[in-house]
Amino acid sequence: MTSLLAPRLAYFAAVARHEHVTRAAHELGVPQSTLSRAMVRLEQDLGVSLFARRGRTVALTTAGRTFLASAEKALAEIARAAGSVQQDADPAHGKVAFGFLHTLGPETVPGLIRAFRADHPGVRFSLVQNYGEAMLERLRAGELDLCLTSPLPDAPDLVARRLDEQRLRLVVPDDHRLAVRKRIRLAEAAEEVFVTLEPGYGLRRITDDLCAEAGFAPRVAFEGEEAETLRGLVAAGLGVALLPPPAVPRPGVVELTVTAPRAVREIGVAWLDGHPDTPPVAQFKRFLLSRRGRLIPEWHAPVQEPAAGPSAASAAEAGPAAESR
Known part of the structure; x- marks a missing residue:
């Protein structure tokens, strides 16, 4: 009727x-x-x-x-x-529904939107922070136009383009035996207890894969939903973690460069295949693709003062046997 x-x-x-x-x-x-x-x-x-x-x-x-x-x-x-x-759908004042990982929220996404709106000041954004699989489901449901995610999805109904990569670091408490180091092979942490994101999160899958490549399965003591919470658990001495760099250095932890295996995560943009873009979505998509290799801001670890005492100094000055170059 x-x-x-x-x-x-x-x-x-x-x-x-x-x-x-x-x-x-x-x-x-x-x-x-x-x-x-x-x-x-x-x-x-x-x-x-x-x-x-x-x-x-x-x-x-x-x-x-x-x-x-x-x-x-x-x-x-x-x-x-x-x-x-x-x-x-208005090119000058339309809206983009944009999803991204929690770890990209403090610095990467605000910088991207600021740069995009320099040329498109009237475009509005509906922002959604979530873990990768949840965002992909929202893409499929039509609730998001684009999302930044990692690892890149491999699904017939989605299109994904690699934009950049982000180094992961082994985060340890500042009083940990490894805290005097700058670089480390991941295999050297095989006996450590790890804190990780819950299963289903992209970073958890990457962590498990990197540890497997290093020859061990991580012993997981705590699982969480947010990277900075894990960093807090590390600062409390409850384990170590593989994490992307923080937006702001966190006291109580030391961030070690992992030399082997190559510890990075790919960051890419994904959208629903065959889904027509409105003009503002098309503009923002072109902008993101133009940022290939320049998406993730460089991060420099703060200078760590080694703990006092001859043993710490000796460890810090040790040769290749103690520190992987």
Whole structure:
């Protein structure tokens, strides 16, 4: 019934407003005969009379007034929805629904949006932070236009493009035996207890894969949902972690460069294959692709003061046997 009624609501509302078929037809730009037949069919479909006819003029019946109130609300809602989607698609003032990993939120994403809006100041963003798999599901549901994720998805319904890579570091407590080091082979941490993200997170999968490549399976003591929480657990002496660099150096931990295996995670942008882009989404997608190799800001570890005492100094000055070059 709805599919039959919907196309005729605007016709009905115009006739009701003018109380005259000819004037309503002129406003709508349709032949009078077409409009008259549409009203007759509408009444037949409903099984009630909406108009009392007096020559060329018409007046609403009681049923017609009841139906008009709801028809006007429906038409107003349709007009509101049409205006909303048109505004979101406007090249200068439209909206981009953009998802990204929590670890990219403090520094990378704000910098990207600031740079993009230098040339597109009116474009609006709906921002969603989540872990990779959850964002991909929101892409598929049409809730996101684009997302920054890691690792890059390999799925037939998605398109992914590599933008950059981010080094991962072994994060240890500042009083840990390895804290005097600058570089380390991951295999040297095989006996350590790890704190990691929960299974299903991309960084957890990367951590497990890197440890496997180094010849061991990590002994996991704590699992979390956010990288900075893990860094706090490390600072509390509850384990070590493989993490991307922090936006701001965290006291209580030391960040070690991992020399082997190559500890990086790829960062890329993904979108739904075959999904048409609005102008603002297309503009932002082109901007992201133009940032290949320049997406992730460089991070420099703060200078760590070695712990006092001859043993620490000896370890810090040790040769290749103690520190992987």
